[in-house]
Amino acid sequence: MVEEFVTAIPKKSVDFADWYVQIVRRAELADYTPIKGCMVYRPYGYGIWELIKDALDRRLKATGHQNAYFPLFIPESFLTKEAEHVQGFAPEVAWVTHGGDEELEERLAIRPTSEAIVMPMYAKWVRSYRDLPILINLWNNVVRWEKVTRLFLRTTEFLWQEGHTVHRTAEDAMEETLRIFGIYQDLVENELAIPVLVGPKSAQEKFAGAQATYALEAMMPDGRALQCGTSHYFGQNFSQAFDIKFLDSDGEQKHAWSTSWGVSTRLIGGLVMTHGDDSGLILPPRVAPIQVVVVPIFYGSEMAEVIAKAEELAKALEDAGIRTKLDARDEYTPGWKFSEWELRGVPLRLEIGPRDLQAQQVVLVRRDNRKKEKVGWDNLLARVPEILKDLQAALLTRAREFLRASIYRTKEYGEFVSIMESRRGFLLSPWCGEASCEDKIKAETTATIRCIAEQEDAVGAACIACGHPAQAWAYFAKSY
RNA sequence: CGGGGCGUGGCUCAGUUUGGCUAGAGCGCUUGGUUUGGGACCAAGAGGCCGGAGGUUCAAAUCCUCUCGCCCCGACCA
Numbered sequence: 001m002v003e004e005f006v007t008a009i010p011k012k013s014v015d016f017a018d019w020y021v022q023i024v025r026r027a028e029l030a031d032y033t034p035i036k037g038c039m040v041y042r043p044y045g046y047g048i049w050e051l052i053k054d055a056l057d058r059r060l061k062a063t064g065h066q067n068a069y070f071p072l073f074i075p076e077s078f079l080t081k082e083a084e085h086v087q088g089f090a091p092e093v094a095w096v097t098h099g100g101d102e103e104l105e106e107r108l109a110i111r112p113t114s115e116a117i118v119m120p121m122y123a124k125w126v127r128s129y130r131d132l133p134i135l136i137n138l139w140n141n142v143v144r145w146e147k148v149t150r151l152f153l154r155t156t157e158f159l160w161q162e163g164h165t166v167h168r169t170a171e172d173a174m175e176e177t178l179r180i181f182g183i184y185q186d187l188v189e190n191e192l193a194i195p196v197l198v199g200p201k202s203a204q205e206k207f208a209g210a211q212a213t214y215a216l217e218a219m220m221p222d223g224r225a226l227q228c229g230t231s232h233y234f235g236q237n238f239s240q241a242f243d244i245k246f247l248d249s250d251g252e253q254k255h256a257w258s259t260s261w262g263v264s265t266r267l268i269g270g271l272v273m274t275h276g277d278d279s280g281l282i283l284p285p286r287v288a289p290i291q292v293v294v295v296p297i298f299y300g301s302e303m304a305e306v307i308a309k310a311e312e313l314a315k316a317l318e319d320a321g322i323r324t325k326l327d328a329r330d331e332y333t334p335g336w337k338f339s340e341w342e343l344r345g346v347p348l349r350l351e352i353g354p355r356d357l358q359a360q361q362v363v364l365v366r367r368d369n370r371k372k373e374k375v376g377w378d379n380l381l382a383r384v385p386e387i388l389k390d391l392q393a394a395l396l397t398r399a400r401e402f403l404r405a406s407i408y409r410t411k412e413y414g415e416f417v418s419i420m421e422s423r424r425g426f427l428l429s430p431w432c433g434e435a436s437c438e439d440k441i442k443a444e445t446t447a448t449i450r451c452i453a454e455q456e457d458a459v460g461a462a463c464i465a466c467g468h469p470a471q472a473w474a475y476f477a478k479s480y
Numbered sequence: 481c482g483g484g485g486c487g488u489g490g491c492u493c494a495g496u497u498u499g500g501c502u503a504g505a506g507c508g509c510u511u512g513g514u515u516u517g518g519g520a521c522c523a524a525g526a527g528g529c530c531g532g533a534g535g536u537u538c539a540a541a542u543c544c545u546c547u548c549g550c551c552c553c554g555a556c557c558a
Binding site: 017018021026032034036088089091092113142144146147148150153154158160226227228229230262263264265266267295297298299300330332333334335336337338339340342351353354355356363446479480 | 481491516519554555556558
């Protein structure tokens, strides 16, 4: 049944952009503020971020990383040390020019990313190969003065994590880059249930100052790609710019090799778009602040008894480690609550009323397909985790099918253009490796290379844009 | 930053073309009562000087100028 229980929400299929904004605001994930381009992460939205954060933090700690904190400000002279880096970020840096009434001698950038303040510190700390590697992660906020903003997807200030590591050898640094890349993919697919394409960026699309950037790219329902995370290999670019040197075991002074990597609260936007439907959000259980909402249905005489049982069951679930919310408000009807919690994407609803009291059972309703199931009280603690697990898997499967169906393989430019103009998606096409061809495609279709498909054999294929021998197959898409 | 759209109680909007009594509606909110298994009903209330600043006029939500913000489509980016 596609019946609409909530009025005044645009259909996802009809007006996707409007749907997105409405859902984010009505589900109370975020709201606009009086500051241009800046949003409030409301408790429910921040709760999702905390769960993502915990899931990633566990993985980072397990692989030897530690958290630290670095300053919000970066002196201009530091930011300009790595030429490509500053060139890439300069257009969107916010500057502090005054302290109180006094003009600063040197203006301070509000970090758009922290390489330029982390690296100078690493230079102080690294003396010997024994000091390496340094594996530090930062959970912080950054500011980028974007022209156009969208809730979660692009805001002036946003929350993220940025890891910065330095290593003794190129191999170590590359291994780290790819290790994190793997962790990100695991996080995004297994916690957020967002399937991604993975691969290196083209030279043109890589991070400012990186030698290689590996990206996770998801496909949104409107046919546009969403970059969900990146892991960068810097080679010695930054260690030379910031003079991070160590004495190696062979008695020689060498520059270290570095990496950086990040995922942001943009992931929450990806969650909303990937899983939501016309009734609102659908949160994968692993990142749902509320996994089960208990809605008691009470009539006059049995009211106390129903509520008591609902409280008991809610507590039992909570004690079993399931994030549970009891909604016993009497100013709303059950039907109202059903719609409300569906809008907010709670994966599983537990209904209990007088009938269930008699039968010693509850009714469980899944958010993704609205399937109802009666479960006896004694079986509840076993059954709920099963359903949550199944729902998590079902969301990933559904999203995978969508991703698969969004990839079109073509060697013909006319077809490329017409698909990009109509249904969009990822276009997998041969590419000669030249930036000029990326430019041409971008100018004519607005699509860019999202990542290079390493596993595809390009021998014998002709570049989609210029017809010269292809060097690789690449995924092209319009992006957020 | 270019093109387009929009700012009127918390929300969605009407009213602006053609200036004119006390600025309206629905939803939401408050109180009381009846309800409660898919957004209940009745009654009584509270709440806005119309994004902001100038100007024109006897009179401005309405006309003019400037400005701020939001949304969409582009270019730039997580």
